[in-house]
Structure formats: C-alpha cells, structure tokens
Amino acid sequence: xxxxxxxxxxxxxxxxxxxxxxxxxxxxxxxxxxxxxxxxxxxxxxxxxxxxxxxxxxxxxxxxxxxxxxxxxxxxxxxxxxxxxxxxxxxxxxxxxxxxxxxxxxxxxxxxxxxxxxxxxxxxxxxxxxxxxxxxxxxxxxxxxxxxxxxxxxxxxxxxxxxxxxxxxxxxxxxxxxxxxxxxxxxxxxxxxxxxxxxxxxxxxxxxxxxxxxxxxxxxxxxxxxxxxxxxxxxxxxxxxxxxxxxxxxxxxxxxxxxxxxxxxxxxxxxxxxxxxxxxxxxxxxxxxxxxxxxxxxxxxxxxxxxxxxxxxxxxxxxxxxxxxxxxxxxxxxxxxxxxxxxxxxxxxxxxxxxxxxxxxxxxxxxxxxxxxxxxxxxxxxxxxxxxxxxxxxxxxxxxxxxxxxxxxxxxxxxxxxxxxxxxxxxxxxxxxxxxxxxxxxxxxxxxxxxxxxxxxxxxxxxxxxxxxxxxxxxxxxxxxxxxxxxxxxxxxxxxxxxxxxxxxxxxxxxxxxxx
Amino acid sequence: xxxxxxxxxxxxxxxxxxxxxxxxxxxxxxxxxxxxxxxxxxxxxxxxxxxxxxxxxxxxxxxxxxxxxxxxxxxxxxxxxxxxxxxxxxxxxxxxxxxxxxxxxxxxxxxxxxxxxxxxxxxxxxxxxxxxxxxxxxxxxxxxxxxxxxxxxxxxxxxxxxxxxxxxxxxxxxxxxxxxxxxxxxxxxxxxxxxxxxxxxxxxxxxxxxxxxxxxxxxxxxxxxxxxxxxxxxxxxxxxxx
Numbered sequence: 213x214x215x216x217x218x219x220x221x222x223x224x225x226x227x228x229x230x231x232x233x234x235x236x237x238x239x240x241x242x243x244x245x246x247x248x249x250x251x252x253x254x255x256x257x258x259x260x261x262x263x264x265x266x267x268x269x270x271x272x273x274x275x276x277x278x279x280x281x282x283x284x285x286x287x288x289x290x291x292x293x294x295x296x297x298x299x300x301x302x303x304x305x306x307x308x309x310x311x312x313x314x315x316x317x318x319x320x321x322x323x324x325x326x327x328x329x330x331x332x333x334x335x336x337x338x339x340x341x342x343x344x345x346x347x348x349x350x351x352x353x354x355x356x357x358x359x360x361x362x363x364x365x366x367x368x369x370x371x372x373x374x375x376x377x378x379x380x381x382x383x384x385x386x387x388x389x390x391x392x393x394x395x396x397x398x399x400x401x402x403x404x405x406x407x408x409x410x411x412x413x414x415x416x417x418x419x420x421x422x423x424x425x426x427x428x429x430x431x432x433x434x435x436x437x438x439x440x441x442x443x444x445x446x447x448x449x450x451x452x453x454x455x456x457x458x459x460x461x462x463x464x465x466x467x468x469x470x471x472x473x474x475x476x477x478x479x480x481x482x483x484x485x486x487x488x489x490x491x492x493x494x495x496x497x498x499x500x501x502x503x504x505x506x507x508x509x510x511x512x513x514x515x516x517x518x519x520x521x522x523x524x525x526x527x528x529x530x531x532x533x534x535x536x537x538x539x540x541x542x543x544x545x546x547x548x549x550x551x552x553x554x555x556x557x558x559x560x561x562x563x564x565x566x567x568x569x570x571x572x573x574x575x576x577x578x579x580x581x582x583x584x585x586x587x588x589x590x591x592x593x594x595x596x597x598x599x600x601x602x603x604x605x606x607x608x609x610x611x612x613x614x615x616x617x618x619x620x621x622x623x624x625x626x627x628x629x630x631x632x633x634x635x636x637x638x639x640x641x642x643x644x645x646x647x648x649x650x651x652x653x654x655x656x657x658x659x660x661x662x663x664x665x666x667x668x669x670x671x672x673x674x675x676x677x678x679x680x681x682x683x684x685x686x687x688x689x690x691x692x693x694x695x696x697x698x699x700x701x702x703x704x705x706x707x708x709x710x711x712x713x714x715x716x717x718x719x720x721x722x723x724x725x726x727x728x
Numbered sequence: 729x730x731x732x733x734x735x736x737x738x739x740x741x742x743x744x745x746x747x748x749x750x751x752x753x754x755x756x757x758x759x760x761x762x763x764x765x766x767x768x769x770x771x772x773x774x775x776x777x778x779x780x781x782x783x784x785x786x787x788x789x790x791x792x793x794x795x796x797x798x799x800x801x802x803x804x805x806x807x808x809x810x811x812x813x814x815x816x817x818x819x820x821x822x823x824x825x826x827x828x829x830x831x832x833x834x835x836x837x838x839x840x841x842x843x844x845x846x847x848x849x850x851x852x853x854x855x856x857x858x859x860x861x862x863x864x865x866x867x868x869x870x871x872x873x874x875x876x877x878x879x880x881x882x883x884x885x886x887x888x889x890x891x892x893x894x895x896x897x898x899x900x901x902x903x904x905x906x907x908x909x910x911x912x913x914x915x916x917x918x919x920x921x922x923x924x925x926x927x928x929x930x931x932x933x934x935x936x937x938x939x940x941x942x943x944x945x946x947x948x949x950x951x952x953x954x955x956x957x958x959x960x961x962x963x964x965x966x967x968x969x970x
Contacts, residue, residue, distance in 0.1 A: 216946075293939055300935075301784040308773045309844070341771065342843045407943035410935030418948035431764040431933050449848060452766040493944075528948075 214490040215513060215524040217533045218401070218421030218564050219459065219483060219694060221473070222545045222552050223394055224683060225570035226642065227480040230392035232256050232353065234472035234481075238396075241471050242458070247450025249315035249340045252352050253457035254472045256394045259626065260368040260382065261355040263393075265311040268443040269556065270369040275305035277404050277441030277559030278497065286498045286560055291408035291439040300410065305438045309449070313350035315340040341449070358390050365390075373625035382619065389573035389618045393626075394480070396472060397444040397457035398555065398563030399423050401488065401511075402497040405456070408439030413454075420485075421564060422459045430454055441559035469692045482682070484540030484693045485533055486564065487513045487524055497560045501629050504557040512547050515540070532695040539693050541682055542566065549671070549679055551638055553627035569623050569635055571642040574616040613639050637669070644669040645683070648676040736914055737899045741892050744921035751924025752932060765930035771844040779838055783831025789824040790867070793878070798889055801882035808879045817878050822871050829864045836861060856926045863915040870908050885913075 238254040257263045271277055275290025288295070290305040318335040326333030339346040355364030361383060371379050381387060399416075403423050406414045413429035414436055416422070425436070425445070432452040436445040445456045460470035468474065473481040492511045499507040513520040515537035524534055537543065545568060546552045552566035613620075613636055620632040620639075628634040644665045651662035666676060682690060756763055769776050797804045808814040836857045839849050871877050884901040891898040902913065923929070 288943075292943075297935070297938065301780045302773075302777045303769060304777075306769060306773065308770055342847055344843065402944070406945055410938040411933070412935075412938065412941060412945060415945040415947045418946050428760055431930065431935065432767045433935060434767060434769065447767070447770045449768070449770045451761075452764055453761075490946075 213519065213523040215487050215520055215527055215529065216418060216421070216490050217524070217529050217537065218399070218486050218488055219464065220399075220421075220486045220540075220542045220546075220564045220566065221396075222482040222484075222542045222566045222568060224480045224482070224545075224568045225391055225393070226568065226572050227478040227683070228256070228392040228394060228570075229478045230256055230258065230356070231477050233475045233477050234394055235352075237471040237475035238457075241460070243455075245448075245450075246340075247448040248446070248455060250309060250312050250352075251446040251448070251455065253444070253446075253455075254394065254396045255352055256392050257353070258356050258358060258365075258390050259393045260365040260371065260390065260622070261358070262364045262367050262369075263355075264313075264352045265307045265443050267367065267369055268307075268441075271441060271559070273305070274307060274438065274441070274443065276439055276443065277556075277561055278402070280498060280501075280560070284498060288404055288408055288439055289441075291404070291435040296408055296410055296433075296435045300433055300435075303434050303438055306434055306447075307437065307443065309341070310350075313352060313354070314346060316346060316348055319345075358388065370622055370625040373621045373630060374619055378619050378621070382622070387617055391570040391573045391618070393555075393567075394472075395442065395444070395555070396565065397423060397459070398442055398561065398565045399457075399459060401490075401493050401562035401564060402560065404439035404441060404559075404561050405436035405445045408435040409433070410435055414445075417461075420461075420464070422461050422464075423456070424458055424461070425454055425456055427451075427453050427455075441556065441561060442563075464694060467694075467696060469688075473692065479686070479691065482541040482545060482686075482691045484542035485515075485537040485695065486540060486543055486546070487515050487520055487529075487534070487537050489513055493562065497562055501558055502631060504560070505553060505628055505631070505634055508554060508557060508562055509547060509550075512543070514547075515543065530695065536693055536695040541686070541691055541693055544678065544682065549641065549675055551641055551679065553634060553638060555627060556629075557627075558629035567627060568642070569627055569638050570618075571639050573618040574613060574620070574623070574639055613643065641669045641671060641679075644671055645676045645679045648673065649680055733899060733903045736910070737888075737902050738892075738897045740914065740917045740921075744917040747921045748923050752929065755924050755929060756932075763929050763933055765927040766848055768845045768848050771848065772838065772842050775834065775838050775842070779831050779834035781831065782827040783835055786824045786826070786828030786831055790821060790828055793821050793824075794881070797878060797882045798886050801886035804878055804882040808876065808882075814876055814879070818871070818876055821878065822868070825864065825868050825871060829861075829868060832857065832861050832864055852922075852926055856922065856928065859915065859919060859922075863912065863919065866908055866912040866915060870912055874906060874909060 235252055235254045235256055239252065242253060243249070243251045252264065255264050263269065267273060268276075271289060277289055278286040279289050280286050316337045316339055319338050320335045322333050323335050336345050337348045338344060354360065358365050366379075366383065374382070382389070399421055400423065401421075403414070403416060405425075406416060406423060409425075409430075410433045411429050411431045413426045413431070415424060415426070417424065430453045432447070432454070434447050434454060436454050436456075437443070437447050439445075440456075445454050447454050460468070460472075463470060463474075469483060473483055489511045492507075496504075496507040496511050515521070515534060521534055525531075542552075546566050552568050554563045554566055557563070616623075616639075620635050621630070623635045624630050624632040647657055647665045648662055648671075651657040651659060666673065671679075808817065836854075839845055839853065839857065874880070884905075888898060888902045902910070905913075919928075
C-alpha cells in the first residue's frame with residue numbers, strides 16, 4: 213500500500229447554469245497572453261454537442277488516451293515511446309488551430325479614429341494570429357445551448373451509443389434537453405500527457421497530485437496535446453511550449469480556491485483531498501472496461517482506516533492533509549454516497565475530477581396531460597401549458613429515470629463507459645434525496661414511500677440529509693476543504709518569488725518571445 | 729597553400745567550432761527557455777507533413793552517412809570495395825539527399841506563402857533554410873558530378889577532418905578539391921558556426937532519454953520522507969534559491 217494524497221474536484225452538474233464565469237475567471241488570470249488566446253484551460257460545453265476542440269471525444273480522430281491491448285496491458289493510443297518518436301517530426305493526430313478556433317479581437321480603435329464619412333464606422337474582427345481582418349466562423353462555445361444543432365449536437369461522438377431512432381427522438385423539439393459540462397484538466401492518476409512527453413517536462417506533483425508542465429524543459433514535441441484524451445494540454449504557438457490547467461496551484465498553496473471554483477456562480481464545484489493507493493494504479497487502469505469505474509472507486513481509500521492512515525504517514529503525508537481527507541466533500545460525493553462518476557473512464561487515464569450526473573434533463577419528461585391527472589396537479593407548479601405537462605411529480609417512482617428524456621445511454625457514454633446501471637444508480641440517489649426532502653418539508657409523500665426509496669438506493673436519512681446540505685446549503689468552507697499550506701513544501705520556498713516579480717500571468721522569468 | 733585556403737579550411741573550422749561550443753553553452757545556460765525548434769504544426773499541419781517528414785528522414789540518413797565516413801573511413805572503403813555495394817550505398821545516399829531537397833523546398837515554400845506560418849518565422853529561420861538549401865543542392869551536385877563521393881570522402885576528407893581535430897591541420901587534399909566540393913565544405917562549417925543561434929539547437933535536445941524512462945513521473949518538491957524526518961539535517965534540503 214502506497215498512499216498518496218490528491219486534490220480532487222466534484223462538479224454537481226444539476227447546479228451548472230452554463231454561465232461561463234469559471235472560464236472567464238481562468239482566462240483572465242492565466243491565458244490572456246499572446247499564443248494562449250485560443251486556450252481555455254476551463255471551458256463549459258453544452259451536451260449534446262461537439263465540444264472544444266471539435267469532437268475531442270472521438271479518439272479515432274485524435275488518438276488520445278490509452279487502449280488495452282490483447283496482451284492485457286495498456287498502451288498510449290497515439291503517442292508513447294515507439295509511436296511518439298517515430299512521429300516526432302510530424303504529429304499526425306495533433307489538432308491544429310482550426311480544430312479549436314482562430315482567436316480574434318475587434319478593431320475597436322476604428323470606432324473612434326475613423327475619418328468622417330457617410331457610414332457608421334465598424335469594428336471589424338481581426339485575427340489574433342495574423343492581425344488580418346477575418347470572418348469569425350468558430351468559437352470555443354459556438355454550440356452553446358444547442359445552437360447550430362445540425363452541425364454540432366448531432367455530431368456529438370457520444371451519439372454513437374444510441375440507435376438512430378433514439379438519436380432523432382433527442383432532437384424532437386418538444387423533447388429536446390441539454391445540460392452543461394464544465395471541463396478542466398482532470399489531473400489524472402494515469403495521465404497520458406505525462407507518459408507521452410518525450411522531454412519528461414510533465415510531471416504529477418506527489419504532494420497534491422497536480423499535473424504540471426515544466427516550461428523550461430518542454431521542447432515543443434507536442435505529444436501531450438495528442439495523448440491527452442480530454443484535449444486539455446494546449447500548444448502555445450508563440451512561445452513554443454505546451455501549457456495546461458495548473459489547478460491554480462499558486463492560489464491553492466496560499467489557501468485560496470482555484471479561480472474557476474472561486475468564481476462559480478452555481479456553486480457546483482467541490483474541492484477536497486482524496487487518499488489513493490498508488491500501488492494499484494496500473495492494475496486499475498488496465499481493468500476491463502466494465503470494471504473501470506468500480507476499480508477506480510476501489511483505489512480511493514477510506515481516510516478513517518487505520519492502515520491507510522499509517523501508510524499515508526509513512527509516505528510523509530502530513531496530518532493536516534489526512535484530516536482534510538477525512539473532511540473531504542469530494543470523498544463524500546464520490547465514495548461515501550456514490551453520487552459521482554468520472555468523465556469518460558474508458559480513456560483509462562483515471563481522471564480525478566468527478567461529475568454528479570444531471571438529473572433534471574433526465575426526469576423532466578413532457579407528457580400529454582390526461583384530464584384526470586391534470587386535475588390532481590397544482591396548476592402553477594406543474595403545468596406550463598394547457599396541453600403539456602412538465603412532469604416533476606413523484607407518482608411513478610423510477611419511471612422518469614428509466615424513460616429518460618435525456619437517454620441514459622447517452623449519459624452512460626459520457627460518464628461510465630456505457631454502463632447505464634451506474635448512471636441510473638446515481639440519478640436514483642439524486643431523486644431519493646428529493647423525495648426524502650419532499651416528505652420532510654412538503655409532506656405529500658408518505659413515510660413508507662420515503663423509506664422504501666432510501667432503502668432501494670442504499671441511503672440512510674443521515675446520508676440524504678448530508679447530500680441535501682452539501683448540495684443546497686453548503687457554505688464556501690464546506691465546499692472547499694484543502695489542508696493549510698505547508699510552507700516547507702510551498703513553491704515559494706523553492707523558487708524565489710522575486711524572480712517572477714513584474715511578470716504577469718504565467719510568470720516567465722525571461723520574455724517568452726522567440727527570435728531564434 | 730595560399731592565405732585564403734588557410735582562412736577557409738583552417739581558420740573557419742576552428743572559429744565555427746569555437747562559436748558552436750561557446751554559443752550553445754551560452755544559449756543553454758542563459759536562454760534555456762528557447763532551446764527547441766518553434767513548431768508551427770499547430771498553425772498549419774497538412775503541407776508541413778510533405779516538407780518535414782522527407783526533410784528530416786533525408787537529412788538524418790545523409791548526415792549520418794557523412795558522420796560514418798568521418799568516423800570509420802576504413803570500414804566505408806572496405807564496403808565500397810565491391811562495385812555493387814558501392815552502387816547501393818551511393819544510390820541510397822543520393823535518394824535520401826533528394827528527399828532532403830524536396831522536403832526543404834516544401835518547407836521553404838510553406839514558410840514564404842502561409843500567412844499564419846509567416847507570423848512565427850524569423851529572418852534567421854529564412855537565412856538558415858536558404859543556407860541549408862544551398863548546402864543540399866551543392867551536395868547533390870557533388871554527388872552527381874564527382875563520383876564516388878563515399879570513397880573519396882573516406883580517403884581524402886576524413887583525414888583532413890581528423891587533422892583538424894588533432895590540432896595539426898593538413899589542407900593539401902582539400903585545397904586541391906574542385907570548387908563545388910570546397911563550397912560544400914565551407915557551407916558545412918558555416919552551418920556549424922551559426923548552429924547555436926538558430927532553431928537547429930533542437931538537435932541537441934533530441935529526446936532519446938525518453939526510451940529509458942518509466943512512463944509516469946511523480947515529483948515531490950523535496951524528498952517526502954526526508955523532509956518529515958527530524959533527523960535529516962536542514963542543510964541537505966535547504967533550497968538553493970532562498
């Protein structure tokens with residue numbers, strides 16, 4: 213047993229309103245630089261949709277992540293020692309700027325400096341790469357809220373899991389549903405980027421599991437861009453270095469939450485410590501596809517277990533980190549309550565950011581009302597037109613989950629490598645908490661029904677109360693539980709901060725301009 | 729043995745070597761951030777393929793051939809003893825040379841025409857590409873016009889290069905060479921001289937160590953056991969910078 217600590221995040225997707233505040237907070241701090249304009253270390257996608265970069269989930273195109281060979285071992289799909297070095301002169305599966313979008317700004321100065329004329333001056337878009345006028349054809353969230361569905365949502369790679377009829381049903385106007393998927397680097401346990409880097413510039417920090425790229429060691433071979441199945445390693449065309457989400461480690465070390473989490477309007481993000489067993493990483497990543505999520509859950513260890521604590525201490529994990537792990541909101545969501553799932557576990561990188569799948573688009577089935585049922589309903593709360601009913605009733609227990617408006621197979625393709633039972637388990641738990649709270653506050657659900665629901669989902673009343681608290685009431689310090697900074701491990705003690713004084717953003721010690 | 733010959737075949741190589749050693753050391757130490765080749769594949773990927781792949785594989789084989797003839801001239805001469813083997817060697821080397829030429833022309837054309845790539849092109853990049861182009865054209869000319877290069881290189885030029893390294897320069901052979909060959913030699917020294925100031929430095933950081941490392945890398949800021957251990961003296965883990 214080799215216990216290490218990892219800072220992990222949970223996204224409660226039911227609470228995400230798709231406002232992109234996280235993306236903007238991140239952009240303002242880290243990627244508002246030349247060459248990084250197109251990079252969104254944090255981005256929010258509408259699902260179904262093709263995402264950013266276009267169709268990043270389709271590994272037939274981008275060859276990211278790991279695959280399990282017939283010999284039972286895992287190999288990088290598009291990089292690695294053999295493939296990576298053979299393709300070092302030209303990386304065949306690497307996305308180019310057109311797969312993301314050409315960054316642009318507007319020629320605002322023209323609005324004030326244009327000479328007098330017959331027409332109103334305009335601010336034309338200009339490319340941030342070439343500086344020439346351009347037509348804006350693509351952006352990082354071009355498919356927001358299902359806009360351009362024929363081009364984007366219908367080409368979602370996850371649609372492959374659905375039959376043609378199911379696919380069409382998703383896009384009937386009255387059934388259409390979508391949800392938001394905020395994405396940052398997953399700070400994986402078996403990161404493809406680290407494994408693919410020929411220079412050895414990328415590493416995982418032992419203390420907190422943050423995956424970083426050493427800008428001085430990076431030699432622009434760009435294999436990490438290919439190898440990351442989430443496309444969260446970005447090549448800076450101006451400095452010739454790859455960059456990625458750093459989980460705001462300078463903020464974390466100073467006790468602040470990452471910018472994306474701190475700015476989250478919907479309060480969907482939870483950060484906490486997980487203890488994991490590093491000895492089992494390889495076996496877990498090589499598990500059969502159907503066992504991946506289960507095995508992944510197994511290497512997250514119980515922070516109250518004596519053996520785990522002893523092994524952690526032997527590894528130099530400080531007491532405060534263990535204490536934070538015992539208080540961790542992410543451990544509760546992921547392990548204790550079984551509410552969260554990793555994004556695309558089939559990429560086998562063992563991502564450490566987890567998602568509580570969204571219940572709302574699933575259960576919000578719109579039915580033709582029959583008169584009898586309509587009479588029983590509160591007209592304000594439940595009916596939004598005379599003929600259609602937005603059904604959030606709890607009359608049929610799991611009916612709405614099983615006959616979901618957002619097909620479970622679609623969610624399963626995103627969060628559980630196709631296993632719908634894992635998704636429906638989590639959705640049922642979300643529903644059970646709602647039924648429990650309804651019993652408690654509204655009182656129109658019988659106690660017998662409430663206990664049956666909790667029993668069927670394996671929750672206790674305390675657990676349901678805990679889920680309700682963390683979901684709806686949690687204060688900042690309940691959602692953000694990391695150990696206090698250990699000064700002796702903080703970056704400031706290794707690098708003299710005066711060296712980077714005067715440099716904004718990424719903190720280059722010398723101007724990141726090229727010229728050689 | 730006139731003065732210009734001494735300058736070109738004794739002075740220039742030593743100056744080039746000095747520039748190479750001092751320049752690369754200085755660049756690595758002071759401009760370590762820039763020791764790489766600024767890739768433009770992100771801005772344009774398709775036409776890059778038709779340039780970079782033939783160029784790199786071509787130049788690797790051709791440069792490797794020159795190096796072999798320099799290092800083990802006798803083995804090359806022995807190999808060339810059989811006319812069939814000589815032909816095989818010459819034809820292989822020439823076709824890789826052609827591949828280098830084709831790739832280089834494609835790369836230069838791409839640099840000059842693609843607006844996005846122009847944004848990351850420096851004057852030094854263009855100068856280097858033109859110099860390389862001239863060098864490759866001269867090399868192919870020499871290969872066609874002055875047969876059999878692999879043999880006379882091993883017999884005549886290898887001793888000259890060795891004499892340079894032994895600090896006892898002997899330029900009789902090289903001074904008697906025809907002009908295209910002399911130009912090719914001078915071009916080579918020029919490339920060595922400007923090497924540290926160009927994108928060629930990426931050659932020195934070729935990631936061969938990748939083959940020998942485990943795939944995953946985990947780093948502790950300091951040794952995690954040592955820093956928790958009160959018996960460890962502070963001086964051992966004291967940061968250099970503070």
